[in-house]
Amino acid sequence: MSNLDTPTPNSSPPSTTDQGEVDSTKTLSPMKEMAFMFLRNYEAMFGLILLLGIAAFTFLGPLLYPTDPFEMVWAPFTYPGEEGFLFGTDYLGRDLLAEMIAGGRVSIAIGLSAAAISVVIGVFVGALAGYYGGIVEEALMRFTEFFQVLPTLLFSMVIVALFGASLWTVTFAIGIVSWPAVARVTRSEFLRIRELEYVTAARSSSARDGYLIFRVILPNALPPIIVQANLMVGSAILFEAALSFLGLSDPNVMSWGQIIGSNRTYILDAGFAVAIPGFAIFLTVLSISLIGDGLNDALNPKLRQRG
Amino acid sequence: MSFWRVTAKRIGYGFLLLMSVLVLNFVLMSLAPGDIADTIAGEMGGADEQMLAEIRETYGLDQPFHVQLWRYLSRVFVLDLGFSYFYNTPVTTLILEKLPATLLLVFSAQIVAIISGVVLGVMAAKKPNGLFSLSVTLIALFGFAAPVFWTGILLIILFVSIFPLFPIGGIMDVTLAGSWWEHTLDVLHHLMLPMITLASIFVALYSRLARASMLEVLGADYIRTARAKGVPERSVMYRHALRNALAPVVTVAGLQFSAVISGAVVVETVFSWPGLGSLALHSILARDTPTIMGILFCSALVVVVFNILTDMTLRLLDPRIKSG
Numbered sequence: 046m047s048n049l050d051t052p053t054p055n056s057s058p059p060s061t062t063d064q065g066e067v068d069s070t071k072t073l074s075p076m077k078e079m080a081f082m083f084l085r086n087y088e089a090m091f092g093l094i095l096l097l098g099i100a101a102f103t104f105l106g107p108l109l110y111p112t113d114p115f116e117m118v119w120a121p122f123t124y125p126g127e128e129g130f131l132f133g134t135d136y137l138g139r140d141l142l143a144e145m146i147a148g149g150r151v152s153i154a155i156g157l158s159a160a161a162i163s164v165v166i167g168v169f170v171g172a173l174a175g176y177y178g179g180i181v182e183e184a185l186m187r188f189t190e191f192f193q194v195l196p197t198l199l200f201s202m203v204i205v206a207l208f209g210a211s212l213w214t215v216t217f218a219i220g221i222v223s224w225p226a227v228a229r230v231t232r233s234e235f236l237r238i239r240e241l242e243y244v245t246a247a248r249s250s251s252a253r254d255g256y257l258i259f260r261v262i263l264p265n266a267l268p269p270i271i272v273q274a275n276l277m278v279g280s281a282i283l284f285e286a287a288l289s290f291l292g293l294s295d296p297n298v299m300s301w302g303q304i305i306g307s308n309r310t311y312i313l314d315a316g317f318a319v320a321i322p323g324f325a326i327f328l329t330v331l332s333i334s335l336i337g338d339g340l341n342d343a344l345n346p347k348l349r350q351r352g
Numbered sequence: 353m354s355f356w357r358v359t360a361k362r363i364g365y366g367f368l369l370l371m372s373v374l375v376l377n378f379v380l381m382s383l384a385p386g387d388i389a390d391t392i393a394g395e396m397g398g399a400d401e402q403m404l405a406e407i408r409e410t411y412g413l414d415q416p417f418h419v420q421l422w423r424y425l426s427r428v429f430v431l432d433l434g435f436s437y438f439y440n441t442p443v444t445t446l447i448l449e450k451l452p453a454t455l456l457l458v459f460s461a462q463i464v465a466i467i468s469g470v471v472l473g474v475m476a477a478k479k480p481n482g483l484f485s486l487s488v489t490l491i492a493l494f495g496f497a498a499p500v501f502w503t504g505i506l507l508i509i510l511f512v513s514i515f516p517l518f519p520i521g522g523i524m525d526v527t528l529a530g531s532w533w534e535h536t537l538d539v540l541h542h543l544m545l546p547m548i549t550l551a552s553i554f555v556a557l558y559s560r561l562a563r564a565s566m567l568e569v570l571g572a573d574y575i576r577t578a579r580a581k582g583v584p585e586r587s588v589m590y591r592h593a594l595r596n597a598l599a600p601v602v603t604v605a606g607l608q609f610s611a612v613i614s615g616a617v618v619v620e621t622v623f624s625w626p627g628l629g630s631l632a633l634h635s636i637l638a639r640d641t642p643t644i645m646g647i648l649f650c651s652a653l654v655v656v657v658f659n660i661l662t663d664m665t666l667r668l669l670d671p672r673i674k675s676g
Contacts, residue, residue: 190369191369191372191373193607193610194369194373194610194652194655194656194659195373195610195648195651195652195655196610196611196613196614196617196651196652196655197610197611197614198614198615198617198618199613199614199617199632199647199648199651200648202617202632202633202636203380203636203644203645203648204380206636206639206644207380207383207641279496279497283499286499286501287499287500287501287618290499290501290618290621291617291618291621291633292633292637293636302499305499305501305502305505309501309505309622312505312508312509313508313509313512313513316505316509319502319505320502320505320506320509323498323499323501323502323505323506324502326499326502327494327497327498327499327502328497330496330497330498330499331493331494331497334493334496334497335493
């Protein structure tokens with residue numbers, strides 16, 4: 046189970062030609078260099094534009110299309126484009142376009158906040174394990190493995206079932222089961238960085254542990270954590286969709302997964318009511334992972350040369 | 353450390369993990385609002401306080417926390433996971449009934465995903481900048497982003513309305529009267545769509561991994577040596593490179609078992625596959641706590657067993673792997 050703990054590829058010896066090239070051209074600040082690399086990456090830009098489009102659709106949508114998503118407006122299963130309904134109506138005769146607009150906000154909000162929970166827990170556990178090493182690391186990594194043994198979806202289903210299906214329990218349940226990946230990334234970065242000279246220098250000038258962890262090591266460990274955090278948002282959205290699909294979501298809140306879950310009994314009569322929200326989830330997660338790949342290339346330029 | 357000592361250590365450690373799962377189970381059960389007495393009273397159509405107290409005494413619910421915990425653990429040791437008041441059956445019986453269907457689905461999906469992922473990855477690594485390599489990258493992106501139930505539902509729509517080749521629900525045709533191999537074929541026929549759906553998520557992951565790990569291995573010195581001394585390209589690819597490139601794929605595949613089980617819960621629901629996932633969902637909707645906890649424990653058990661097996665396989669394949 047600990048076979049994944051091989052050193053990260055970043056630790057390979059840097060080639061000297063790299064250094065020479067950097068010196069010969071005009072030196073940019075790291076932030077600017079990163080931004081340029083990201084902007085030059087077509088897939089990442091495509092992902093960013095796609096995501097901005099989805100955000101505009103779901104956050105500005107209510108202004109342009111003020112239909113109540115819970116209101117029954119027409120006969121059920123009106124096909125997309127008929128009777129003036131762009132996406133048609135669902136099994137209760139609710140306007141699917143209005144549902145899509147409202148559902149997107151919830152899906153994205155849950156994705157972001159659940160990812161935030163898992164990043165906070167994961168960074169905390171991983172940082173302590175990587176910084177202190179020894180018995181602290183052993184105990185924390187065993188704890189992490191314990192969470193990896195439980196199938197995540199099943200575990201969060203149990204939490205939601207025991208403590209009731211509200212927006213908060215769902216977000217909490219997703220966050221609490223998905224932090225181990227973040228903890229592993231953080232720990233391996235900490236293990237690498239804590240041996241570097243500037244950390245020894247800071248330590249020898251009697252910096253305290255808290256300062257070393259959060260002000261010295263963490264900022265330098267951030268690039269892979271950012272990439273991982275970005276992926277967590279995508280998987281949290283998928284997670285929420287799966288939970289809602291199974292019927293374990295707040296019934297008073299519309300989300301893309303819930304639209305699919307409530308219409309899935311009728312897929313053979315009205316496949317569009319399932320296909321459209323599913324496609325929206327697909328596009329959102331796709332755009333997020335394109336951005337993630339771009340961030341990865343921009344933050345770890347050395348990795349890119351490996352093809 | 354020798355192979356068997358490491359394995360023994362793994363097993364002991366897996367045992368401790370499972371014990372912690374049981375403790376967690378028990379704590380969650382006691383935290384949840386309502387207890388068995390309430391459930392039984394509900395089944396009987398209501399009971400007064402004195403009746404409730406009697407039921408609690410019968411089931412030992414009036415004992416202190418650690419006594420109850422100890423009783424729970426010692427019952428699990430003799431494979432007694434409690435009694436489902438919803439199905440009116442012991443939980444162990446329920447789980448053993450449903451486990452084979454889930455194992456069949458999970459296993460076949462893993463094998464299909466690993467084989468097709470490795471094949472795609474190796475083919476993509478032959479020409480890393482070619483069109484095929486690009487399409488493998490695209491498949492990987494799509495596979496990650498598509499919700500698994502959506503893939504399943506699209507397959508159902510596709511196979512019902514366009515190519516009616518495969519059945520879209522259940523595990524067998526109950527009206528079929530034939531010999532055992534006809535039944536086996538029938539089950540495999542029903543297995544196709546759920547298996548493809550579940551495998552689709554992991555094909556993406558494995559193909560991407562296999563491609564990256566092949567590219568890394570193909571850059572190694574011993575590959576250049578093999579080519580320089582005139583080993584045929586096919587042999588370089590499959591005998592020299594692939595064997596070493598497989599290790600990361602097998603490692604990750606072993607770690608994915610818990611994710612595959614999570615995926616199976618959704619896939620079983622989509623295709624009404626009568627396995628543990630469907631059972632979990634039904635018992636959650638029915639608030640049947642003993643069954644839910646039994647399933648959680650049983651899936652952790654499956655994950656631990658497969659992790660140990662993967663680890664042993666890797667060690668046998670590649671003796672260089674560090675112990676610990």
